[in-house]
Amino acid sequence: MTRTALRYLRLSLFLGGVGLHRLAAYRLDFVLGAGAFLVRVGIQTAVVGLVFRQVPAVGGWSYHEVLFLLGFSLLPRGLDHLFTDQLWELGRKLVQRGEFYRYLIRPVNPLFSLLSERFFHPDGLGELIVGAVLVFWAGSELGLDPTAAQWALAPLLVLCGALIHTAVKLFFASLSFWTVTSLPSMYAATQVSEFAAYPLDIYHSSLRALLTWVLPFAFTSYVPCVYLLTGDTGLLVWLPVVTAGAVLTALAVWRRGINRFDMTGS
C-alpha cells in the first residue's frame, strides 16, 4: 500500500517535471497565457470596483467581502487546474480520435495515467497566487481575525472545492465515451462555474438552487467564504457530503465509460 503510494508520488514528480520542461520550450506562449489570465482577473476586479462606486453593498456584501470571495473562488479552481487540465483533451478528442487506449495499456491507474500527462499546469499556479493575494489583501482590509478552527479548516475548504471542480470536469469529460466529444458540455459547465465568483445572494432563486444542489459550485467559494467571513456554518455541514457525492458520481461515470470504450479501427 505505502509502496504503491510512493510509486505514484515519484511518478507524479517525474511527470510533472517533464511538463515543466515543455514550458521552457514555449516561453512566449507561457508569458502570453499568464498575461492573459492576469488581465482577466484584473478586469473582473475592475468590474467589482465599478459596481461598488455606485453602492456601498451588493446583496448584503461589502466591496472587500466580494473581493475576498472573488479571490477565494480562484484557489480551488487553481488547485484543480494544476492537476486535471488533461481532462479537456479527453472531452475534446481522445475518444474521438481513438487515442484513449494508450492510457489503458500502461501499468498504472488509467485516471492517473491520463491526468499525469499534464501535471503542474502553470496556469493553475497563477490562479493560486493571484487568488491568495486577493484573499489576504481583502481579509486584512476587512480586519478579519479567523479563529483557530477557521485557519485549520481553510485548506480543507480549498481542497474540497477543488475536488468539486474536478468531479464536475471528470463527469462531463467522461460523457465523451458515449457522445465521442463532450467539449460543448464541458464549456457550458465551466461557464456556470463563473457564477461562483460572486455572492449567491444576488441571483434568482432558481439559479441559487442550481448552483447549490445540481452543479454545486456554491460549495467551492460562496459557502466557505460565508463561513470564513461570518462563522455561519449553515450550509458548511453539507460540504463533505456534496464533495463525496460529486466525486463518487463522477468516478462511477468515468468507470462505466472506460469499460465501454472501443478502439477506433484503422
Add this chain to the structure above:
Amino acid sequence: MSAVTRARRYLPFATGGLQSLLQYRSMFFVTGVTAAAGAAVTVFLWRAVYAGSPGAGPGGFTAAGITTYLLVAQVLQVLHANRVDDEVAAEVYRGDVAVMLVRPVSYPLVRFAACLPVVAANALLVGVPVLLLFSFLVPMTAPTAGNAALFALSTLLSVLIAFCVNLLTGMTGFLTTNTWGVRMLKQSVVAFFAGQLVPIALMPGPLAAVAMALPFRGMVDGPLTLLLGRYEGVAGALGVLAQQAGWAVALAALSAVLWRAATGRLEVLGG
C-alpha cells in the same frame, strides 16, 4: 469582372460555413447556455445595484433599462463570436492556410463569407431564445421603432468591426502558437472596453474617455446607445454610426495591410 460575379465566388464558402455549422448543432445549445450564464452574472450583479433606486439610478439608467442594456449586450457578444479568430489561428497553425493562398480568392473575404451564416444562426438560434428566457424572469424596456431601426443598422456595423477584430486576433497565429492566450486576452479586453460588463456611462471620466476612443465601443455601447435612445438628436445618432463606420473601414484596411505582410513571410512545411 463584375462585382456580382466576384461576390458569387464566395457564395460556396458561405453555404459551406452553414453546412459545417449544422453538423455541430449542439454548439448552439452551448453558446446559449454560455450566453445565458454570462448575461445572468452581469444582470444580477447590476440589478442588485439598482435595487435601491426606484427611478433613474446611476448613469441615468432605470432598473429595467440597465437590464435591457446588459442582456442585449450579451446577445451582441454572441453575434460577434463568429469563430473567425479560432479558425484563422487554427489554419495558420496547421499550415492549411497555404492551400487557401493558391486559390483565386482572397482568404479574409472567404472567412467573411463563411462567418455570415454563423452570425445569422447565432442571432436566430441563440440571441432570440436568450432574450425570451430573460423576458420571463426580469422586466425590460421596449425600444421605439425608430431606435430599433437605428440599432439594427448599428448592429450590422458592429458585426463588421467584430469580424476585423477577430481576423486580427486570428492572425497572431503567425507569431505565436498560444493563440488560446491571445484569444482570452482579446475576449476580456473587448468585453470590458465595449461596455458589455459595465456601461461606459458608468465608468469614471478618464476610463470612459479611453473606452469611447477605442474601436470596441462600436461593438456594444454604440448600438445600445441607439437602442435605448441615449443620444441627443439626429446629430448624436449619426455621430455614433459615423464612428462605427470609421473604425470598420480603418480596421479593414489594417487587416488587409497586415495580411499582405504576414503571407509574405509565411513558411509552411510540405507534407
